[in-house]
Amino acid sequence: MKAAFNLLVALFGMWLLWSGHYTPLLVSIGLVSCLGVVLLCQRMGIVDREALPLDLTWRTLRYIPWLALEVVKSNLDLARRVLSPRMPISPQLIELQATQKTDLGLVTLANSITLTPSTVTIEATSDGRLVVHALASDIAEDLLKGEMDRRVTRVEGSVAGTMENTA
Amino acid sequence: MPGALDILSWACLLAGSFFALVSSLAMLRLPDFYSRVHGASISDTMGAGLILLGLVFQAGLSLVTVKLGLVLMFLVITGPTSSHTLAKAAYRLGLDPQLRSKEENASSQN
Amino acid sequence: MFAAPMIAILVSMAMLLVRAVKGPTVFDRILSVNSFGTKTVLLIAVLGFLTGRPAFLDLALVYALMNFISTIAVLKFTRFGSLAGKRLRPTEPQAADS
Numbered sequence: 001m002k003a004a005f006n007l008l009v010a011l012f013g014m015w016l017l018w019s020g021h022y023t024p025l026l027v028s029i030g031l032v033s034c035l036g037v038v039l040l041c042q043r044m045g046i047v048d049r050e051a052l053p054l055d056l057t058w059r060t061l062r063y064i065p066w067l068a069l070e071v072v073k074s075n076l077d078l079a080r081r082v083l084s085p086r087m088p089i090s091p092q093l094i095e096l097q098a099t100q101k102t103d104l105g106l107v108t109l110a111n112s113i114t115l116t117p118s119t120v121t122i123e124a125t126s127d128g129r130l131v132v133h134a135l136a137s138d139i140a141e142d143l144l145k146g147e148m149d150r151r152v153t154r155v156e157g158s159v160a161g162t163m164e165n166t167a
Numbered sequence: 168m169p170g171a172l173d174i175l176s177w178a179c180l181l182a183g184s185f186f187a188l189v190s191s192l193a194m195l196r197l198p199d200f201y202s203r204v205h206g207a208s209i210s211d212t213m214g215a216g217l218i219l220l221g222l223v224f225q226a227g228l229s230l231v232t233v234k235l236g237l238v239l240m241f242l243v244i245t246g247p248t249s250s251h252t253l254a255k256a257a258y259r260l261g262l263d264p265q266l267r268s269k270e271e272n273a274s275s276q277n
Numbered sequence: 278m279f280a281a282p283m284i285a286i287l288v289s290m291a292m293l294l295v296r297a298v299k300g301p302t303v304f305d306r307i308l309s310v311n312s313f314g315t316k317t318v319l320l321i322a323v324l325g326f327l328t329g330r331p332a333f334l335d336l337a338l339v340y341a342l343m344n345f346i347s348t349i350a351v352l353k354f355t356r357f358g359s360l361a362g363k364r365l366r367p368t369e370p371q372a373a374d375s
Contacts, residue, residue: 017230017233018234018335018338020230071212071213072213075186075209075212075213078193078205078206078209079186079189079209082189082192082193082196082197082206083189083192087196087197089197089202091198091199091201091202091264091265091266092266093264093266110251111247111248111251114208114247114248114250114251115208115212115243115246115247116208117205117206117208117209117212117213118205119205120201120204120205120208120250120251120254121251121254122201122251122254122255122258123255123258131258133201133202133204133254133264135202135205177278180279180281180282180323181281181282183282183319184281184282184285184286185285187285187286187289187316187319188285188288188289188292190289190312191288191289191290191292191293191296191312192292194292194293194296194308194309194312195292195295195296200302200304200305200308203296203305203308204308207308207309207311207312210289210312210315210316211312211315214315214316214319215315215318215319218282218286218319218322218323219319219322221282222322222323222326225326226326226331231331231334234331234334234335234338235322235334237338238318238322238334238337238338238341241338241341241342241345242315242318242341245341245342245344245345246315248345249311249345249348249349250308250311252348252349252352253304253307253308253311253348253352256304256352256355257302257304260355262302262304
């Protein structure tokens with residue numbers, strides 16, 4: 001119930017932000033449509049704490065700039081590879097054992113890997129085994145060093161407390 | 168005379184356009200499906216990010232900036248999700264990735 | 278002056294269309310179309326600034342979401358049948374599918 005209410009507040013806030021019309025009639029129509037969406041979600045059974053992951057902690061905020069920097073670096077590297085006439089690539093599949101304990105942490109890692117160009121997560125199982133396609137052997141080695149894994153685990157550690165509360 | 172913000176904005180827009188072009192070129196040049204996924208993700212991250220950042224500098228501080236940020240956020244969240252789903256579906260349906268090394272085969276191809 | 282990014286985006290969209298036509302697998306086509314959609318979002322956003330109507334951004338956001346949903350929908354379709362191109366051997370469907 002609390003999750004549904006939070007979802008309603010978030011949806012209505014979003015509606016207010018996007019509409020730009022604040023006459024009583026339009027606002028009430030917006031409220032009714034937000035209620036409709038929440039009811040629909042409830043029928044589908046997808047209203048839980050994952051519907052609104054508000055676990056932003058200080059460590060999450062520090063992880064995002066690091067990830068952005070990684071993305072920029074690997075973008076430049078990939079652009080150089082694609083533009084060079086000989087295309088120095090050697091695609092390979094690697095297996096990675098993730099150290100995250102929760103699904104959210106695992107998904108964060110898998111998504112971060114995919115977001116970085118030149119590495120794509122192909123498969124992720126809930127016991128933490130990731131199959132990753134990397135474009136070149138040095139990129140694969142970089143990933144296997146596990147820097148990203150360590151950082152995601154640290155973020156997960158800071159979020160874990162709030163997770164048990166609402167579970 | 169254009170201000171510093173304008174110049175910054177144009178630099179971002181042009182760099183973003185460059186990365187969009189590189190991404191399409193990668194889609195054309197790379198040898199197999201799994202490597203093309205990497206090409207597509209250039210435009211999802213760098214291309215979209217830089218172009219939208221350039222537009223943010225044009226818009227200044229207003230509601231438009233918030234909307235641009237939301238567009239970027241949605242692109243950054245949905246981009247990897249759909250490319251992961253695509254790669255997983257291809258892998259499950261038995262499309263084998265091409266794993267030969269281009270560096271080794273370069274001499275025999277040219 | 279917004280014309281330069283627009284031209285670049287349009288050229289890259291044309292290149293993506295080439296990839297979408299050439300295939301060879303259905304996944305290449307879906308990937309191209311998905312990337313095409315991302316480019317369309319950017320095009321709409323830049324077009325909004327070119328014509329001085331930032332309200333176009335609402336359309337861009339809706340397009341971004343629709344693009345994602347359509348990719349997922351097409352992928353779901355490919356699980357059950359082939360759309361075009363090389364037909365792939367389906368593997369055993371796995372029970373606990375996420």
